[in-house]
Amino acid sequence: MANCTPMSFFMDVLVALLPLLYGVTAINYTIYFVRHDDFAKRTCTKLLVATFCTHLCFFLLRFGAYDRFPMANLAEVLSMIALAICTIYLYVEKIQGIKETGCFVLSFIVLLQLIASGLLPHAITPGSEILATPLFGMHLVFAVFGYSGFFVGAAYSFMAFLLYRALKKQNFGLIFDRLPSLDTLIQMSFGAALLGWCAFSLAILLGMLMSFKMGSQFIYDPQFMATIMIWFIYVFTIIAYFKLGWRNIRAIYLSLFGFSVAIIAVLGAMFIRTSFHGFNS
Amino acid sequence: MSQQETSEIHASFPSLNRFSMIGVNIKSTPIDILEKVALSDQEIDNFYQLLSISDDTHSEHLFKDSFIVSTCNRTEIYCLAQEEKNCAATLATTLEKVVGDHRFPQKSHWYEKFGTESVQHLFRVACGLDSMIVGEAQITGQMKSALARRQSYTQMSPAFEAITRHAFKAAKECRVRTDIGAGAVSIASAAVQLCQRIYSDLSKQHILVIGAGDTGRLVAEHFVQKGAGKITIANRSPERGQQLAMQVQGDFIPLENISDGLKKANIIVSTIKTDSPIINKTLLESCRQNVENRPLALIDLGLPRNIAKDVNLRPNTFVHDISALGRVVDHNLALRKKEIPLVEEIIQKEIKKLKDWQNQLNAAPFILTLKDAIEKIRQEEIEKYNAHLDKEGQETLNEATRAIVNKIMHGPMVSIKSYAKQAENGLERLEIVRDLFRHLDHDPSPQSGVQGHTKEKSELEGES
Numbered sequence: 001m002a003n004c005t006p007m008s009f010f011m012d013v014l015v016a017l018l019p020l021l022y023g024v025t026a027i028n029y030t031i032y033f034v035r036h037d038d039f040a041k042r043t044c045t046k047l048l049v050a051t052f053c054t055h056l057c058f059f060l061l062r063f064g065a066y067d068r069f070p071m072a073n074l075a076e077v078l079s080m081i082a083l084a085i086c087t088i089y090l091y092v093e094k095i096q097g098i099k100e101t102g103c104f105v106l107s108f109i110v111l112l113q114l115i116a117s118g119l120l121p122h123a124i125t126p127g128s129e130i131l132a133t134p135l136f137g138m139h140l141v142f143a144v145f146g147y148s149g150f151f152v153g154a155a156y157s158f159m160a161f162l163l164y165r166a167l168k169k170q171n172f173g174l175i176f177d178r179l180p181s182l183d184t185l186i187q188m189s190f191g192a193a194l195l196g197w198c199a200f201s202l203a204i205l206l207g208m209l210m211s212f213k214m215g216s217q218f219i220y221d222p223q224f225m226a227t228i229m230i231w232f233i234y235v236f237t238i239i240a241y242f243k244l245g246w247r248n249i250r251a252i253y254l255s256l257f258g259f260s261v262a263i264i265a266v267l268g269a270m271f272i273r274t275s276f277h278g279f280n281s
Numbered sequence: 282m283s284q285q286e287t288s289e290i291h292a293s294f295p296s297l298n299r300f301s302m303i304g305v306n307i308k309s310t311p312i313d314i315l316e317k318v319a320l321s322d323q324e325i326d327n328f329y330q331l332l333s334i335s336d337d338t339h340s341e342h343l344f345k346d347s348f349i350v351s352t353c354n355r356t357e358i359y360c361l362a363q364e365e366k367n368c369a370a371t372l373a374t375t376l377e378k379v380v381g382d383h384r385f386p387q388k389s390h391w392y393e394k395f396g397t398e399s400v401q402h403l404f405r406v407a408c409g410l411d412s413m414i415v416g417e418a419q420i421t422g423q424m425k426s427a428l429a430r431r432q433s434y435t436q437m438s439p440a441f442e443a444i445t446r447h448a449f450k451a452a453k454e455c456r457v458r459t460d461i462g463a464g465a466v467s468i469a470s471a472a473v474q475l476c477q478r479i480y481s482d483l484s485k486q487h488i489l490v491i492g493a494g495d496t497g498r499l500v501a502e503h504f505v506q507k508g509a510g511k512i513t514i515a516n517r518s519p520e521r522g523q524q525l526a527m528q529v530q531g532d533f534i535p536l537e538n539i540s541d542g543l544k545k546a547n548i549i550v551s552t553i554k555t556d557s558p559i560i561n562k563t564l565l566e567s568c569r570q571n572v573e574n575r576p577l578a579l580i581d582l583g584l585p586r587n588i589a590k591d592v593n594l595r596p597n598t599f600v601h602d603i604s605a606l607g608r609v610v611d612h613n614l615a616l617r618k619k620e621i622p623l624v625e626e627i628i629q630k631e632i633k634k635l636k637d638w639q640n641q642l643n644a645a646p647f648i649l650t651l652k653d654a655i656e657k658i659r660q661e662e663i664e665k666y667n668a669h670l671d672k673e674g675q676e677t678l679n680e681a682t683r684a685i686v687n688k689i690m691h692g693p694m695v696s697i698k699s700y701a702k703q704a705e706n707g708l709e710r711l712e713i714v715r716d717l718f719r720h721l722d723h724d725p726s727p728q729s730g731v732q733g734h735t736k737e738k739s740e741l742e743g744e745s
Contacts (some may be wrong), residue, residue: 038458091425167478168593170605172612182483182576245574248597 005236007065015121018112020049022082026110033178042101045090048106055083056210061247069137075119077144082112084148092152092188098180101188103266105155135210142203147262149196150234150277154259156189157252164249183247190241193230204231226265233270295440296638298365299345302399303372303391304357309412310390317384318376320351327570328358328379329434344368346438348431348445350406352423354413359403361441362623369393370452372680397632398571400444407448408455409462416461416617458627464613468498470537471609473507475601476548479578481556483509489542491559492552496582500550501529512540517553522619543568548666550580551587553652562590565598580606644701644711648694652717659686 025047046209049245059080070076089105120160130136163182166175179185204227218224237254240246246254305318307722311739320328332344358376373393377385394402402411403488407424409416430447431437437445455461465474467699473483480486488509490501495515501512512531516522519535526533534542536553543549543565560579569577577595581588593600659682667675693714700710 036460036463044414163478167475167599170608172609175610177616181477182479184481221641247575248573250574 007061009050009063010122011058011061011122014054014061015117018055018079019050019110020118021047021054021172022086022106022110022113025051026103026106029099029106032102033100034125036173036178041099044102047092048086048090052083052086055079055086059083068131069140070158070180071137071140071144072131073119073123075116077186078112079116080141080146081118081151082109082116084145085109085112085152088145088149088152091158091195092156092192095191096180096184096188098188100178100180101156101159101185104159107150107153108155133210135206135213139203139206139210142199142206144202146196146198146200147266148231149192149194149199150259150262151196153189153191153193153196154248154256156185156192157259160185160189161256163196164252178257186247186251190237190251192232193208193237193258195254197231197238200227200231200234204228223269224264226269230265233261295345295361296365297400297639298396299362300359300399300444301362301366301395302359302395302402303369303376303393304355304402304458305390305392306355306357306384307412308411309392310386314386314390315356318380318386319353319374320349320355320380324379325351325427325430325646325648328375329431331375331378332360339495344371347372348428348437348441348443348551350424350427353720354420355406355411357406359399359441359547361438363575367393367395368440376653387682400635401628401632403444404448404632407452408624408628410453410621410624415468415614415621416463417466418456421449425449433701438491439517439609440524443638447635451628454631455625459623460622461617461624464609464612464616465615466533466617468502468582468603468606468610469496469503470583471606472500472601472614473503475599475606475609477507477580477601478533479576480547483507483548485488485510486512486548487546488510488548488550489513489515489546490525490531490550490552491539491542491587492583493518493521494552495641496552497527497550498528500552500580500582501525501531504548513546514540515542519731539566540564544572546577547575548580550582552582554587555583555587558589559587560592562591562595565595576720640711644697647715648697649704651693651697652690654718655686656700659683 020124025044028040028047031037034208059070071080085105085108086251089102093099093102098155127169159179159181162175163179163185165171165180166173180188207227208218218229233254235259237251240254292405307315310318318519322425328349334345334632345361345363347358350357358372360368361370372393407421409420411417413420424445425576428437465471476486476488477483483504485508488501488504488511489495490504490512493514497514498533501514512529513534514522514524514526514529515534515536515538515628516525517536520531522535523533525531536559543560551562553559563578573580576597576599579588579592579598579600581600584603586602588600588602590600592598662683663675663678666678670678680724697711697714700714
């Protein structure tokens with residue numbers, strides 16, 4: 001067992017440290033959002049990058065310690081989602097140079113990592129050979145990045161919705177003051193969703209390739225069908241953005257709708273999971 | 282600060298109690314009186330001249346330096362006196378000579394400040410805290426221009442230069458570290474700010490300004506300042522409309538063809554006088570069938586309103602009238618006011634830095650002079666006994682007296698250095714120590730002794 005080694009001790013420390021680090025970073029981003037504090041502005045991204053690196057180290061250590069992709073149980077998957085959201089957020093922040101939205105995204109990451117860290121010590125890992133397959137690992141990583149992209153996109157759409165309402169109702173408060181402009185938020189939402197869609201497409205391709213190799217019938221798998229539905233919704237989002245020029249409330253609603261469908265589909269597929277997407281086989 | 286500047290000022294930094302000021306501003310004085318006392322460039326020159334070459338013995342001996350800030354919102358005169366004294370009355374008399382009795386306001390309109398309070402006032406003015414609109418940035422530029430004018434006349438005293446430099450440093454820090462200058466505080470700039478909450482990059486937007494009157498011109502100019510992409514002016518009178526269009530490098534359309542403008546623009550500002558709304562939901566829907574995908578910002582600055590209420594019911598359409606803009610302005614002003622304690626804190630920190638620096642500058646020459654004076658006494662005393670001693674005895678006496686002097690002076694020297702670092706009461710404590718050693722000033726020559734040294738420094742400062 002890896003439990004007695006210094007490495008496992010170090011990993012246990014990281015498990016406890018990660019929610020704390022994300023928490024401090026989220027507070028820093030919130031201070032910047034509310035008060036436009038100069039110190040918070042200078043330190044928030046640095047702190048997030050440091051937290052991100054720590055989280056990445058934790059995953060690599062876990063990968064090394066268990067010889068499989070660390071996404072075999074709910075706790076590990078939640079932690080991976082937190083890391084993926086963090087990556088996508090950092091990318092969008094870097095591209096747009098806007099830090100005001102960090103507190104919204106980070107608060108969700110804190111919640112995810114808190115649950116993950118709480119569950120990890122008691123998590124039961126199913127003993128499945130498939131988890132050690134590199135192709136499967138890549139499939140999982142891209143899928144998680146895909147959903148995380150959709151989540152970040154929806155988060156920006158939600159912020160855009162709040163600003164839309166504030167502008168419509170002439171409510172000139174914190175939302176009006178601090179959030180980026182409406183078109184920037186829509187752009188950020190689309191950027192994150194596009195990133196998610198690319199990762200999601202790769203996840204589907206890798207999944208199909210894997211099932212061809214295994215000779216499985218995936219066409220009628222409920223999760224596959226749900227995935228394809230989500231994929232088409234986001235294809236329509238891309239067409240609406242580029243071809244139809246949607247940069248308005250419809251773009252906001254579409255992003256929120258796409259993410260809602262994704263969540264419902266994932267949860268629905270979990271209930272009617274077939275052996276195809278189960279790890280215990 | 283450059284080494285040269287330091288050596289110039291190293292003579293001694295005058296106590297802040299030698300500074301005083303008088304002034305009138307928009308808050309203290311009615312505008313008709315304020316505009317009378319506003320000084321022209323020529324009058325400012327006259328004032329400086331009067332202070333420096335006046336036959337009036339009061340002015341000649343009282344002031345070492347002065348600095349005038351005269352804008353449309355204030356006329357203030359700051360001075361550095363030869364000694365610690367409130368010179369407000371003399372400043373007022375001198376100003377009366379410049380502007381004459383008929384323009385000189387009653388005493389009740391003036392305010393005067395003395396010592397640290399006057400320096401603090403200068404800092405507050407530079408940071409925009411004393412302005413009619415809190416945090417406005419124009420005053421800093423106006424003060425810089427006033428300073429350049431002052432410096433073009435004669436070289437400013439290092440003390441005054443240091444104070445203004447610290448004041449501008451505080452103003453810059455306030456702009457960077459606080460939101461004291463954030464947000465629009467006029468209706469025209471609030472209109473632009475509102476549009477920027479919808480479209481971040483105005484250079485890609487098409488703006489339609491309806492009306493080429495004063496408000497229309499002001500709004501169009503604000504959009505140009507913010508880098509607006511394309512501006513179309515729609516107006517009843519073609520002459521006026523074309524003139525404004527040319528001024529903002531935009532296009533002109535007659536008011537009758539407004540639907541053409543409505544089709545293309547994504548920001549519309551209406552500023553005309555009309556009995557009934559000129560833009561309504563039906564008109565917009567017929568004009569904008571093919572451009573529904575992007576938000577539309579409508580700013581209604583007309584009274585009675587130019588845009589019908591039902592327009593705001595359309596999705597992706599944001600209508601803001603003059604009352605909404607007024608609320609934006611109020612909101613921004615409230616936000617600026619919230620920043621005042623932070624700005625005051627920055628001002629206090631900068632004044633503390635000024636005082637620390639002032640104390641350190643004053644302590645260094647004092648320590649050197651004190652050491653010189655004590656060494657001189659020691660040498661004089663040794664010489665009295667050297668004639669009766671052989672060479673070995675002379676050396677022993679020399680070493681013994683040096684050791685005694687060093688041990689006695691160690692404590693006071695440590696204290697002087699410590700006082701020099703104290704912003705609070707540091708200068709006063711240094712003065713007490715100076716008084717304690719004043720008896721050492723037995724040589725009337727200004728080149729030696731504590732008092733002599735002080736005189737020398739004062740002269741040096743006078744020269745600069």
